[in-house]
Amino acid sequence: MATLVVGAGVIGLLTAWMMAEQGRAVVLLEQGEAGREASWAGGGIVSPLYPWRYNAAVTALAHWSQGFYPHLAQTLLAQTAVDPQVYVTGLYWLDLEDEAVALGWANEQRRQLKRLAMPEVRRAVPVLGGGFTSALHMPDVANVRNPLLVEALRTALLRNPNVSLHEHNPVTGFVLDGERVVGVASRQGRIYAENVVLAAGAWSAQLLHQLGLVLPVEPVKGQMILYRCRADFLPAIVLAKGRYAIPRRDGHVLIGSTLEHAGFDKTPTAEALASLKASAVDLLPALGKADVIKHWAGLRPGSPDGIPFVGELAQHPGLWLNCGHYRNGLVLAPASCRLLVDLMNGQAPILDPRPYSPQGRVAVLPCVE
Numbered sequence: 001m002a003t004l005v006v007g008a009g010v011i012g013l014l015t016a017w018m019m020a021e022q023g024r025a026v027v028l029l030e031q032g033e034a035g036r037e038a039s040w041a042g043g044g045i046v047s048p049l050y051p052w053r054y055n056a057a058v059t060a061l062a063h064w065s066q067g068f069y070p071h072l073a074q075t076l077l078a079q080t081a082v083d084p085q086v087y088v089t090g091l092y093w094l095d096l097e098d099e100a101v102a103l104g105w106a107n108e109q110r111r112q113l114k115r116l117a118m119p120e121v122r123r124a125v126p127v128l129g130g131g132f133t134s135a136l137h138m139p140d141v142a143n144v145r146n147p148l149l150v151e152a153l154r155t156a157l158l159r160n161p162n163v164s165l166h167e168h169n170p171v172t173g174f175v176l177d178g179e180r181v182v183g184v185a186s187r188q189g190r191i192y193a194e195n196v197v198l199a200a201g202a203w204s205a206q207l208l209h210q211l212g213l214v215l216p217v218e219p220v221k222g223q224m225i226l227y228r229c230r231a232d233f234l235p236a237i238v239l240a241k242g243r244y245a246i247p248r249r250d251g252h253v254l255i256g257s258t259l260e261h262a263g264f265d266k267t268p269t270a271e272a273l274a275s276l277k278a279s280a281v282d283l284l285p286a287l288g289k290a291d292v293i294k295h296w297a298g299l300r301p302g303s304p305d306g307i308p309f310v311g312e313l314a315q316h317p318g319l320w321l322n323c324g325h326y327r328n329g330l331v332l333a334p335a336s337c338r339l340l341v342d343l344m345n346g347q348a349p350i351l352d353p354r355p356y357s358p359q360g361r362v363a364v365l366p367c368v369e
């Protein structure tokens with residue numbers, strides 16, 4: 001019997017791809033179109049925004065993924081002719097309050113991070129705004145063009161005889177045999193499976209609630225804007241006061257992002273547009289004369305400390321979680337999906353799985369008589 005994956009964002013798609021690459025049969029169910037939610041909406045920085053501010057559990061996944069991304073992109077390009085465009089530009093952090101902490105972390109983690117004098121930064125990024133007084137530089141940070149990454153994954157899965165992808169087929173509940181999860185209820189009816197993987201991003205808690213479980217994953221809205229510039233306009237990612245500019249290879253520049261608790265509302269707002277435009281001009285004043293060509297919002301799967309849930313639920317054998325990647329789902333995806341697949345296959349895991357285990361992190365709803 002197949003493994004069934006619920007949700008075709010980057011996490012569900014990559015889980016399915018990794019399982020299918022190992023010869024396993026996979027059924028992937030998506031309520032809308034694959035890869036059109038957070039995994040499309042994100043910026044695609046292949047690093048947490050301030051990596052030294054995260055728990056070691058997030059760092060471990062991020063480091064493994066960073067090493068895997070070039071191989072992933074090359075393999076998908078060869079399989080599908082869609083290039084996810086992993087673009088190594090480096091990242092400049094401007095006017096950080098915790099430079100010393102950042103440098104200490106980099107030293108411990110053996111990451112290249114150094115303080116640069118502002119004239120050097122301005123030579124490297126001539127379009128940078130004038131108000132900044134200090135900078136740290138990490139030269140090996142990449143960004144992935146996430147809409148192309150999910151398109152490549154979807155294309156690879158559609159061509160793989162081990163995979164069956166059902167779009168526009170929402171999962172509405174789980175099928176139980178005793179406590180064991182043996183399938184799902186969906187718009188197309190019941191589908192039975194050897195294992196079910198919940199990878200429904202910000203919507204994961206809603207589904208688990210039906211089993212009387214409280215998963216602390218909630219939607220956190222993020223808005224972004226896009227400019228089209230000359231291909232050589234911005235040579236690196238720049239970041240100040242929580243806002244960043246990301247260059248794509250063809251000159252598109254993304255400015256992000258807001259962090260809003262607005263439930264499942266994904267409407268872009270005029271207020272966020274004005275605020276993002278102001279950040280764009282602070283970082284890159286020339287954008288003041290450019291037009292915003294797109295403005296959108298996505299829902300991050302917010303979780304405590306941004307540590308994803310990866311592993312089988314003790315209360316319901318057969319049900320595995322791979323969700324709650326919050327602000328870092330694109331960078332964490334390869335390691336998180338590989339870890340899950342290792343655990344499901346009973347192979348030695350790439351990382352110590354304990355920090356990501358759902359055990360003790362998922363509460364049981366009190367019984368209401």
Ligand SMILES: Cc1cc2nc3c(=O)[nH]c(=O)nc-3n(C[C@H](O)[C@H](O)[C@H](O)COP(=O)(O)OP(=O)(O)OC[C@H]3O[C@@H](n4cnc5c(N)ncnc54)[C@H](O)[C@@H]3O)c2cc1C
Binds near residue numbers: 032042
């Ligand atoms: C503005 C913004 C900027 C970001 N920038 C970055 C960044 O630079 N770097 C980074 O690493 N991360 C970034 N992120 C975070 C990253 O995008 C997410 O963590 C990641 O995409 C989560 O992937 P996912 O597959 O879990 O969720 P999603 O991509 O949301 O996928 C979940 C899927 O499940 C489907 N689904 C839900 N319920 C059901 C159901 N009942 N039945 C069937 N299907 C269902 C949904 O339709 C959806 O397609 C950003 C996010 C946002 C919003």
